Amino acid sequence: MAITASMVKELREMTGAGMMDCKKALNETNGDMDAAIEYLRKNGQAKAEKKAGRIAAEGIVMAEVRDDKTAAIVEVNSETDFVAKNAEFQGFVKAVVNQALATDSADLDAFMAEAWNEDASKTVKDALTEKISVIGENLSIRRFEKVVSEGCAVSYIHGGGRIGVIVDAETDVVNDEIRTCLKNVAMQVAAMSPKYVSREEVSQDYLEHEKEILLAQAKLENPNKPDNIIEKMIIGRLNKELKEICLLDQVYVQDGDLTVEKYVEKVAKENGATVTVKRFVRFETGEGIEKKQEDFAAEVAAQMGK
Template sequence: MAVTASMVKELRELTGAGMMDCKKALSETDGDMDAAIEYLRKNGEAKAVKKAGRIAAEGLVMAEVKDDKTAAIVEVNSETDFVAKNADFQAFVKAVTEQAMATEAKDMDAFMEEAWIEDSSKTVHEALTEKIAVIGEKLSIRRFEKIVSDGCVVAYIHGGGRIGVLVEAETDVVNDEIRKCLKNVAMQVAAMSPKYVSRDEVSQEFMDHEKEILLAQAKTENPDKPDNIIEKMIIGRLNKELKEICLLDQVYVQDSDLTVSKYVAKVAKENGANMTVKKFFRFETGEGIEKKVDDFAAEVAAQAGM
């Protein structure tokens, strides 16, 4: 398969690896993007897989919580930041959030076909179409999540709607201190972007996959070290990675002497509560969406001699 400049650009954005390294990886893997990422990681060229695509779309993330028990979070996209700041657009996103609070839908298709909360004679999809006609830009209701809890749910919105987080905890005590604790945990999620609540959620498949990657990296970097030393290195690196991607294992950003788990336990003890962080959702506006194709592909082509 011919390797194109746009493919090199995409792989470079995903991995942070050098241009020629990306071109070589794609050539070696016959243009398979996932295999090329694996190739770069195994050869130590990719420091980290940054993101699944450049964040380029505009819009808003909005969340709502009712009585500590029911919460919803939505992302609605627009083409420009100018529209995202428009009062009419913001009012529409608020209505979408209220729709999500009331919905029984389990996926976006069902959500879009529900009766619109502000006018039951039309569907959510029809309301969106009308709003597009009024605002004059392409708009998209991209995703939603809803939580109905027996414990406590809190929401946190960062950057005027750039990032939104819901955190749910099982707890037999709900007071201002518990809410504040969970709000701080939500701020942690916004800042540190964990993938899991705890190690219990990490699949064996993921662990085996990461061990394979780390083994290849360690052998590339330390060709003369014996296998038993390499094994210890892998365990150490895997534990370090888990501390970064598992919320409860992360260093608590407001007190580096504590992990998030220890912080939650401390607040729970102070309030006589049995509290466990159960779930979180983190939405970042435009996450993984490439808004437009610019001239960078041509620049890559010129430099790579394509």
């Protein structure tokens, strides 16, 4: 399969690896993007496993919580940052959040088809179309999530709507101290972007896959070490990775002597409560969306001698 400059560009953005390493990986895997990512990781050339596509779209994330129990978070995109800061646009996003708080829809298609709360004669899609006409720029309701808590839900918005988080916890006490604790946990989620609440959520398939990657890396770096030593190295590296991707295992950013789990336990004990973080939702504006860029593919092609 012919390897194009745009394929190299895409792989480079996804992995952070060097351009020629990306070209080699694609050649070795006959242009299979997923296999090329695996190739780079096994050979230690991928700097980080990045999201597919650049975080480039504009817009805002907004969240709302009512009575500690019902929470909603939405992402609405615009073409420009100028519109994202516009009061008309932000008012519309606020209305979308209110819609999400009241919705029974399970997916975006159903949400867009339901009656608009501010005018039942139109749908959510109709309201969006009208707002596009008023603002004069393409807008998109990209996603929403509603959380109904049996304990306490809190929200946190970072960077004026760049990142939004909802944290849902099971707790037998709901007071200002517990709410503040959960808000701090939401800030942790915003800053550190965990994948899971705890290790119990991590699938065996994921663990086996990561072990395979770590084994390839360890053998490449330590070709003369015996297998039993390599095995210990893998266990250590996997535990380190789990501490990074599991929220409760992460070092608490506001107190490096505690994990997030120990911080929650500490606040719970001080308030005579039992608090268990059940889930979180994290939206980052534009993650995974790539808007028009400069012709970087042409630049890559020139450097590759094509």
